[in-house]
Each structure stands twice: as structure tokens, then as C-alpha cells.
Amino acid sequence: MAGSAVAVAATAVLVGVTLPGSDGSGDRQTNAAAAKQDAIAKDGVVQAAPKEGEKGIGSDPLTDAEIERAEKASVSGQMRSSARDVEGDRGPQLLSTNLSEPEPSDSGAAAPRRAEVVYYDYKQDAVITKTVNVETGKVESANTTRNVQPPPSQEELAEGARLLIADPLGKGLKQDFKHATGKTLTGPGQLQLSGMVFRKETIKSVPSDLTECGKHRCLQVVTKVKNGPWIDTRALVVDLSSRSVGRLG
Known part of the structure; x- marks a missing residue:
């Protein structure tokens, strides 16, 4: 969001428009959901999806077994x-x-399948990327970078919402949830969450408590009442590294 164009409210407010629906999380492939459905409709008959194998072929999405092996090997x-x-x-x-892109030296169908596993280490505020050969279970390369912020995971969004709810700046969020549902907001499980990494270069004036964002892991968490309205919390930024909340404007 461009900084000067963002209208910053004093408290969170209910909004009646549809905000971005992406969950903002990484592209982790679970059950190879990007490539198949739980059921296939054909000639009006619902058929069960074919059983997933242990290994994929070529550029097929990673199977559950390959994902599990890559993540286990990478830590x-x-x-x-x-x-x-x-x-x-x-x-x-x-x-x-x-699934990683093939190496230039790989040849056709015989090319090994590799997984790229991306982590964030909050102790050193660094992104750790490991490339794992899912056939051998061997880590072929590892890279650590700082001041790089990939999209957030769902676990990070949940923790960001938890910090918002507990912080004094989250008072408006809790008031709007109460107004919409008649219930008290006590945890992120009551909300539908999406969000994005906060990039301080997108605004003109960065509040003093958010100057470390970029080096720190900072998110703007977008909240929605389950089966209800959006609650606009875009003016609030959660610094997950320092476990603090700041406000834009």
C-alpha cells in the first residue's frame, strides 16, 4: 500500500468491502492441492481422485511423502x-x-526431483533456504540471507493476530468483533486471517517503533469475522521479532 494513500483510522473499523482474499502464506504444497481435487466430476458422476503415489514424476507437485522427507532432512x-x-x-x-527448478546440468526425465524448503529463524532474523534431493534425502545446498522477507505462513499470521488481540492497540479490533458477533474476541481461532509483510519503504514516514522492520519480521494482519464482515486492521503492524505492535500514521 502506498503510504500517503492509506487512510489511517484511530481504531479498527468494520468495512463492507471485500479485501484481498489471499491467506498470504507460503506456497507449501499440502496433498498436492494445486494439482488435484478431492473428487472429479465426470458425466454427472462424482469419482474419487486417484490415489497419490509416494513419488512424483518430473514437474509433478511434491507428494505428501516427498514434502515430509524434505522437511525432515532439512532440519x-x-x-x-x-x-x-x-x-x-x-x-x-x-x-x-x-518443488525446485531443475538444475542446468539435469537431463530430461532422469533429472532428480528436489524440494526447496524455506524457514525463518527468529533468533538471528534470517531466512534459511535448503534444497533437498527428495530421492536421496540429501541436503544439496543451504543458504542464509538477512533483510529478506518472504510471504508469511499461517502460523505467523495466527501469532500476529494473537499479539494484536493482547496489545492495547488491538482495542478497536476487539470492540468491532464484539459489535459484529456479540462475543468476546480471545484468540486468533475466532478470525479468518490473511496478511502481508510490511515494507517500510512504501510509506513516507515510518513510526519510530517500526524502523527495524525489514531487518525484523513485520506483518500487516488482515482480519475477518468467520462468516462475517472484515475488520480493518491495516493501520496496525506487528513486529514478530520484537513481539510488539505499532500504528501507521
Whole structure:
């Protein structure tokens, strides 16, 4: 969002328009959902989807078994004990697991299938990317980068919403939820969540408590009452690294 064009409200307000519906999470492939459906309609008859194999072929999406193998292989003992996830627990925060592009040296159908597994380590505020050969289970490359912010995972959005609810700046969010449902908002499970990484270069004036965003992991969490209206919290930014909330404007 361009900074000067963003109208910043004093509190969260109910909005009657449809906001972006993307969940903002990484492109982790679960059940190869991008390539198949649970059922296939043919000639008016619903047929069960074909059973998924242990291994994919060529550019097929990763199977559940391949995803599990890649994620297990990508977290070494040292990484598991030293890194921290979004809640501060041991181990890095998983962001996404996807099929890697073939290497230039790979040849046709015989090319090995690789997974790119992306994590965020909140202890060192770094993105860790590992490429795993899903056939051998071997980590073929690892890369650590800072000041890079991939799209958030659903777990990060949930933790961001939890911090919003607990913070004094989340008072408007709780008031609007109460108004819409008649119930008290106590946790992220009561909301439908989407969101995006906050990029401070998109606004003219960055509040002092948000100047570390970019180096820190900062999100704008978009909230919606389940089966109800959107609640506009776009003026609020959650710094997941410092576990604090700031306001734009």
C-alpha cells in the first residue's frame, strides 16, 4: 500500500468491502492441492481422485511423502536446537516447501526431483533456504540471507493476530468483533486471517517503533469475522521479532 494513500483510522473499523482474499502464506504444497481435487466430476458422476503415489514424476507437485522427507532432512540437529520459531520455541519457523527448478546440468526425465524448503529463524532474523534431493534425502545446498522477507505462513499470521488481540492497540479490533458477533474476541481461532509483510519503504514516514522492520519480521494482519464482515486492521503492524505492535500514521 502506498503510504500517503492509506487512510489511517484511530481504531479498527468494520468495512463492507471485500479485501484481498489471499491467506498470504507460503506456497507449501499440502496433498498436492494445486494439482488435484478431492473428487472429479465426470458425466454427472462424482469419482474419487486417484490415489497419490509416494513419488512424483518430473514437474509433478511434491507428494505428501516427498514434502515430509524434505522437511525432515532439512532440519539438522544444530539448526533444531539453535533456531527459534515465531512463538520462541526451539526450531526454525517453516514458511514453505516447493518443488525446485531443475538444475542446468539435469537431463530430461532422469533429472532428480528436489524440494526447496524455506524457514525463518527468529533468533538471528534470517531466512534459511535448503534444497533437498527428495530421492536421496540429501541436503544439496543451504543458504542464509538477512533483510529478506518472504510471504508469511499461517502460523505467523495466527501469532500476529494473537499479539494484536493482547496489545492495547488491538482495542478497536476487539470492540468491532464484539459489535459484529456479540462475543468476546480471545484468540486468533475466532478470525479468518490473511496478511502481508510490511515494507517500510512504501510509506513516507515510518513510526519510530517500526524502523527495524525489514531487518525484523513485520506483518500487516488482515482480519475477518468467520462468516462475517472484515475488520480493518491495516493501520496496525506487528513486529514478530520484537513481539510488539505499532500504528501507521
